Amino acid sequence: MTPPLRFQPADFEPISAGPPTAAPSRPSLSYWQDSWRRLRRNRRAFVSLAIVAALGVFAVAGPWIWPRDPAAQDVDQISQAPALPPTAAIVDPYTPWAGVTAEPPADGPRWEPASAGPSVTNLRLAEPATTQAVRLVWDGVEGAAGYVVYRSVYDPAPDRALGLPLGDTVGAARVSYEDRLDVEERRYWYSVVVLGEDSTERDAYATLVVEPVRAVSAEEAELRGWVADASRISPGDTIALPYHPLGTDYLGRDLLARLMHGARVSLFIGVVAPLLYVLAGIVVGSAAGFIGGRVDQLLMRFADFVVALPFLLFMILFKVAFGIGPGESGILPMLVALVLLSWPAAARLVRGQILQVRQEAYVAASRLLGAKTGYLVFRHMIPQTMGVILVTLTFAVPSAIFTEAFLSFIGMGVAPPTPSWGSMANEGIRTMLSHPHELLFPAFAISIAVLAFNLLGDGLRDALDVRMRGRE
């Protein structure tokens, strides 16, 4: 038998608050502080964040630092690979050349009918080769009817053709040729073939490798805007030409400038489109989640329909339906099409989150304590869903960049001459075999941006996931 309980008035006195047994050793961290701390500890995500920031600087500040018009053509440097700053030698204005007439050396080879040879000997330059003119001289062949001069940009190995036939000379004594045909600063193989008496070409040839030096006259340099005043330079000087650090494309446009302006377009679409459609998704999703019932069913069924549309086909259809007027870049139609087709995923996500949070005990407790709907939304619902939304947003950026690049690549994206990474890759693929840099730079930019946003998304997901707290 337990004795009956007896309460004294003293039992109902409040207990005095003694010294706390254990005080928290560190200040408490808010959700976002904790997430930031964990993101910073994730090295991969943090490097990605730095790359994303660098890309932002590249797009925003780049065109200020490198103020070159992305549409301006440099016709002297077309499809130029990345190289050191080009220079040009100042020379005297072009003067006609009379050429060289010399009898073939008496002890030299003689032309014989019915033989493959002989070829000319001692093929040489009459004066240093420049882009103004390449002047060739050789020792003639006795009995030749003339000579044919060929030019090639490849080594005429035995099985290769000699290249472009530049012209021919008449008579065995006419032993010079002047090439002024669009000479560029690159390596050329000049070949000279002997013409027989019946004007048939012999098989044998002599080849000379020539690397012309880029040269302009002072007047021409001023005309092209390379120097301010022609009278201040004289033949023998060297001037610097417009520099393209990443080279130029097939129209001679500066690749670095195009890459920077392209970053503006690609990243603008890549960031703004997800922002807009996630926002649309939040509106639709929270409406469906809060109101519920008929409205919820209607909105979600509509979302199901939109998800079922073949995405890329409809991107193209909508792009065409909105049309691009003359002089427009086509960025706006692409944004609208992206938002129209992409909101359902975000809406479903937000709706699911809201339905889930509504069930939570702390929301019920808050409501029990008299919290109004507005307070519930801003204090409990939005902060709870914010993390998930942020992660969705981060993962939506690379897919939007992909979509833009894809559409521009098949020629359905931004209209030329507006550069975007996708349209640059589209243009670069045409010259892929001879000038791969025109494809590789934009492709690299797209890949780096997508990679950085993907890894950042991974890191954010790990950092914002509340269940990961304290598990490090």
Added chain:
Amino acid sequence: MLAYTVKRLLQGAATVWFIATATFVAMHSVPGDPLANQRATSEEIRRNLEERYGLDRPVIEQYGIFLGSMLRGDFGISFTQENRRVNDIIRENFPVSATLGILAVTFAALGGILWGALTALYRNRLPDLVITFLVILGISVPSFVVAALGQLALVNLNAAVGEPLLPVAGWGTLRHMIVPSLVLGLGTMAYLTRLMRSSMLEIADADFIRTARAKGLPPTRIFLKHQLRNAILPVVTVLGPAIAAITTGGFVVELVFAIPGLGRYFVTAVQQLDYTVIMGTTVFYGAFLVVMVIAVDLLYGWIDPRVRLE
């Protein structure tokens, strides 16, 4: 099960109707005249052409005719290629796209499961790190870049060998199909590898694996019979969307490798404003995707009895 199938098919039919309507609305709000590049030289010829394609009727009536003939499986006559039926165009070009897509999906699924299982097996060791790096690369490099680089590599490979090992472009024999389907499947394979890896690691901690180990089963048997088979299930769920992405995303590969598939045809049709071909192709693709997703869902219920189809 039967009730569920019927319900899904009805939903699918509604979805196809929605796709058709959206296509119709989008097409009829396109600025520009579909007869502009035709030989509508005089008013009379134009009137005749409009009558032939039904463009002279009110839009709502055109919509009715469009839905009606679509129900009978007739997508009309092409605007740019005279007397060519859209059905014939689809019949000729879709098998090419489908072959490419099936090969790509097969390659992606097999590769994804294999690499995913390998990375899980060698967790945090060299093979895992290498494959994970390649996977990140595969997800981040756009398909057209992969296609272009694949073609470039092929050109150089053929030049190095001295004889055409594999054709650089075109379609016809199995040799033509290898590189394009590899390129097309690569992105999906990377995605599936990632999925398979996390799925394998999750299963590795499951109770039944511990039980199997406690019973003293050989590790190979546990790996193949208990872990791998269960880990494949989540991969099956994403196969539907993967097939969708691959078949409609195929047109870049078709463009780069000059493959006469439906995707390439669609791009040309859009450029030429060929109304009937655009609408027919879109509705056909949409219906195809809906059927694929339903099929994968049903398949999933059959593979995994725990999933209740309702």
